[in-house]
Amino acid sequence: MSINRAVRWRTVTVSVGAVALAAGAAACSSGGGSSSSVAASAPQTIVFAESGLGTEGQQTQLAINAFEKANPNIKVSIQVLSPNSTTYLSSLEHDFISGSSTPDVFESDVTYPAKFAQAGWVLPLTQFSVNTGQFFSTEVAAGTYNGTLYAMPWFDNPEGLFYRTDLIKTPPTSPAQVVSDAEAAMKTDKSLKEGIAFEADKYEGAITAFLTVDSAFGGKLDPSNVNTPGNVAALKWLHDDIYVSKIAPQAVTSWQEGQVQAQFSSGYTPFAIDYPFVEAQTSAPAVQGHIGYIPFPAGPGGTPGSALGGEMLAINAKTAHAAAAYKLIQYLTSPSVETARAIAVGDPPSLPSAYTSALYAKAPYFQNVKALNNYAAPRPVTPNYLQVSSDLQTLFSSVFASGSPGAASAAFAAGAASIKSDAAATPGNS
Amino acid sequence: MALNETTGAEGRPAGAGRPSLVKRLTPPRKPPHRNRHGRPKAIGHARETGDRRLGYMLVAPVVILLLAITAYPLIYNIWNAFHFDNLSYGNLPHNFVGWKNFTTMFDSPQWVSALERTLVFTVVTIVFDVIVGLGLALMMNRPFRGRGFLRASILVPWAMPTVVSAVLWKTMFDPSAGFVDYILGAFHPAWSGLAWLNINTLRAWTAIFIADSWKNIPFVAILLLAGLQVIPNDVYEAARMDGASWWQSFTRVTLPLLKPALSVALIFRTLQALLVFDVIYIMTNGGPGNSTESLSYLSYNTFIINTDFGLGGAMSIILVLLALAVSFIYVRAFRPATS
Numbered sequence: 001m002s003i004n005r006a007v008r009w010r011t012v013t014v015s016v017g018a019v020a021l022a023a024g025a026a027a028c029s030s031g032g033g034s035s036s037s038v039a040a041s042a043p044q045t046i047v048f049a050e051s052g053l054g055t056e057g058q059q060t061q062l063a064i065n066a067f068e069k070a071n072p073n074i075k076v077s078i079q080v081l082s083p084n085s086t087t088y089l090s091s092l093e094h095d096f097i098s099g100s101s102t103p104d105v106f107e108s109d110v111t112y113p114a115k116f117a118q119a120g121w122v123l124p125l126t127q128f129s130v131n132t133g134q135f136f137s138t139e140v141a142a143g144t145y146n147g148t149l150y151a152m153p154w155f156d157n158p159e160g161l162f163y164r165t166d167l168i169k170t171p172p173t174s175p176a177q178v179v180s181d182a183e184a185a186m187k188t189d190k191s192l193k194e195g196i197a198f199e200a201d202k203y204e205g206a207i208t209a210f211l212t213v214d215s216a217f218g219g220k221l222d223p224s225n226v227n228t229p230g231n232v233a234a235l236k237w238l239h240d241d242i243y244v245s246k247i248a249p250q251a252v253t254s255w256q257e258g259q260v261q262a263q264f265s266s267g268y269t270p271f272a273i274d275y276p277f278v279e280a281q282t283s284a285p286a287v288q289g290h291i292g293y294i295p296f297p298a299g300p301g302g303t304p305g306s307a308l309g310g311e312m313l314a315i316n317a318k319t320a321h322a323a324a325a326y327k328l329i330q331y332l333t334s335p336s337v338e339t340a341r342a343i344a345v346g347d348p349p350s351l352p353s354a355y356t357s358a359l360y361a362k363a364p365y366f367q368n369v370k371a372l373n374n375y376a377a378p379r380p381v382t383p384n385y386l387q388v389s390s391d392l393q394t395l396f397s398s399v400f401a402s403g404s405p406g407a408a409s410a411a412f413a414a415g416a417a418s419i420k421s422d423a424a425a426t427p428g429n430s
Numbered sequence: 431m432a433l434n435e436t437t438g439a440e441g442r443p444a445g446a447g448r449p450s451l452v453k454r455l456t457p458p459r460k461p462p463h464r465n466r467h468g469r470p471k472a473i474g475h476a477r478e479t480g481d482r483r484l485g486y487m488l489v490a491p492v493v494i495l496l497l498a499i500t501a502y503p504l505i506y507n508i509w510n511a512f513h514f515d516n517l518s519y520g521n522l523p524h525n526f527v528g529w530k531n532f533t534t535m536f537d538s539p540q541w542v543s544a545l546e547r548t549l550v551f552t553v554v555t556i557v558f559d560v561i562v563g564l565g566l567a568l569m570m571n572r573p574f575r576g577r578g579f580l581r582a583s584i585l586v587p588w589a590m591p592t593v594v595s596a597v598l599w600k601t602m603f604d605p606s607a608g609f610v611d612y613i614l615g616a617f618h619p620a621w622s623g624l625a626w627l628n629i630n631t632l633r634a635w636t637a638i639f640i641a642d643s644w645k646n647i648p649f650v651a652i653l654l655l656a657g658l659q660v661i662p663n664d665v666y667e668a669a670r671m672d673g674a675s676w677w678q679s680f681t682r683v684t685l686p687l688l689k690p691a692l693s694v695a696l697i698f699r700t701l702q703a704l705l706v707f708d709v710i711y712i713m714t715n716g717g718p719g720n721s722t723e724s725l726s727y728l729s730y731n732t733f734i735i736n737t738d739f740g741l742g743g744a745m746s747i748i749l750v751l752l753a754l755a756v757s758f759i760y761v762r763a764f765r766p767a768t769s
Contacts, residue, residue: 093737201628202714202716203715249605249625250605251623253625253627253628253629254604254625254628383519384518386735387518387736390736393715394720395719397628397718397719398718398719398720400628400629401628422736
């Protein structure tokens with residue numbers, strides 16, 4: 001190879017390298033946010049990030065088509081992120097950390113708004129004078145951080161107690177009666193495999209299952225002090241279902257909401273703690289038409305219990321299209337659109353007014369869902385919720401794995417301090 | 431099958447009495463032309479420099495790419511480990527905190543237990559995998575009908591992504607739907623509903639260990655089989671003539687000559703076991719409690735769930751150092767004796 005050719009090669013190599021670096025730098029900086037804002041009436045395209053796949057995704061697309069027809073100047077580009085919540089959150093966080101102005105508007109789990117608000121990634125909705133009174137107050141609370149609303153309720157998923165109306169003639173009125181009814185049902189119906197099914201795998205669902213029974217014992221999941229008699233009693237009740245009354249098999253420790261639903265829909269259990277979607281699933285003939293859905297019955301000093309799940313809609317703090325993004329949110333959370341979504345894919349509306357007779361005619365169980373929404377307790381609203389959740393999952397998992405009768409009180413006593421420091425607004429490791 | 435099945439079958443080491451292949455293929459290097467001042471001639475010098483430059487240029491894109499995707503994150507991670515950087519407190523300044531992230535980690539009983547668990551898991555799986563893998567390799571090295579088919583099929587678990595095999599095993603250990611309890615139930619009714627993954631620590635580790643070994647033993651076996659195949663037959667014949675028993679020829683001939691393959695298998699497996707994550711994440715999520723959390727799991731939890739890049743950075747640095755130390759020890763221990 002001659003020197004000239006070598007020099008030519010070097011030029012080529014260096015040029016290729018420079019182009020690659022420039023492209024990389026451009027890619028890194030393209031996320032830079034724009035601060036100028038575009039009026040809602042101007043022609044524009046907004047990006048909407050959501051996790052919906054299958055029929056949920058199709059329903060969103062239909063609603064977006066109708067929105068675009070009503071607002072011809074606004075085009076909505078849908079960005080479908082992962083249905084896995086951890087991956088979904090990571091993708092959003094990467095966009096926010098890089099300062100990207102897109103997605104302009106996005107779907108958010110009820111546990112995320114506080115984290116996004118603390119980091120300054122979401123737009124406070126105060127400028128839009130939202131009428132929060134039209135939504136269920138429990139989900140509004142989940143979208144509110146330090147007194148400011150950051151996310152609008154889209155749909156509500158209140159977790160509660162399912163029971164078989166053919167086996168349990170009158171709904172139980174106390175936790176103790178749930179146990180005695182389950183024992184009685186197991187004696188009379190030999191096709192039952194257990195008395196109750198709930199989510200006790202080491203994952204987020206274990207926390208919502210706990211929250212569903214928590215208020216029935218007078219408990220409250222406040223991370224600044226989780227070691228309360230109510231919380232201990234609630235966790236002990238779940239623990240004793242496995243080890244004392246044995247109405248729940250040890251296998252519950254590997255069950256998530258899907259397995260719990262399968263047990264109930266197959267007719268293996270008279271009781272199950274789960275989300276409303278159970279009602280929409282195909283059930284065994286013995287179960288069909290015999291499904292009751294109630295808040296978990298209160299014990300002495302408690303109130304009926306339910307846990308809040310669901311999805312919210314929020315706006316990127318860096319967007320230039322805040323007005324158009326809010327218009328889209330308003331449209332998606334309007335009563336008729338929410339009712340249509342509930343009928344089509346079973347997502348429970350976040351507006352009491354969307355529970356219409358048309359909806360009940362299609363799916364009568366929404367009457368129960370609406371009633372449960374009044375009891376639904378949100379998970380702790382803290383920017384460090386994921387860390388608190390991880391602590392609680394470990395705590396619950398250790399209790400469900402222990403045969404010791406004092407496991408629940410010992411675990412709360414041992415874990416309370418670290419949960420408090422993990423939830424603190426000022427870091428323990430700065 | 432890419433493995434060479436004929437090496438050594440001629441009864442003498444390949445190429446005995448001939449110069450090595452590298453020597454045969456490399457043209458003899460002429461001494462550089464020198465002028466009377468003893469310096470190399472200018473043209474030859476320029477040519478060598480040109481070639482060297484071309485070499486550098488050819489590797490430059492790869493080096494730049496590697497620096498961008500390996501060196502940069504590594505250095506950034508080291509920077510993180512000495513600073514406060516937590517997304518949950520995104521608006522706080524990233525102050526320099528010295529060794530604080532490291533002391534927090536070493537003082538944390540959760541990290542220390544994870545370290546102990548990881549080390550025990552590593553030792554147990556390696557010993558087991560290498561013994562069973564060696565047994566399989568010895569078996570596959572013998573001629574028998576269907577040997578080719580067996581060698582191919584034994585690689586199937588290794589070809590499967592760990593996430594897939596972990597989900598597979600999680601399903602198999604499921605108390606209501608899995609086949610493990612179904613088969614155990616045939617022996618004793620009380621074993622038909624054993625919850626494996628989230629009730630009992632030992633049982634959870636057993637399940638993880640089985641899933642991990644199922645996937646990794648074939649890898650060890652194939653590596654060792656390759657090592658066995660390059661051992662020339664005449665060494666065994668000589669040992670036999672000297673009256674060596676099977677055990678003697680195994681310990682005095684096979685094992686010493688298998689050392690290079692064994693060292694590769696050990697290094698790979700040890701690093702994989704030290705960094706074990708996916709099997710645990712899928713099967714137990716660290717439970718029951720946190721009794722199956724490994725170092726990598728804890729590191730993931732700190733990075734991704736708690737978004738604490740400072741502490742997470744410190745954890746991953748220690749993990750990298752641990753892996754480097756282990757590799758270094760292996761390389762030293764298996765270094766061929768210099769004559």
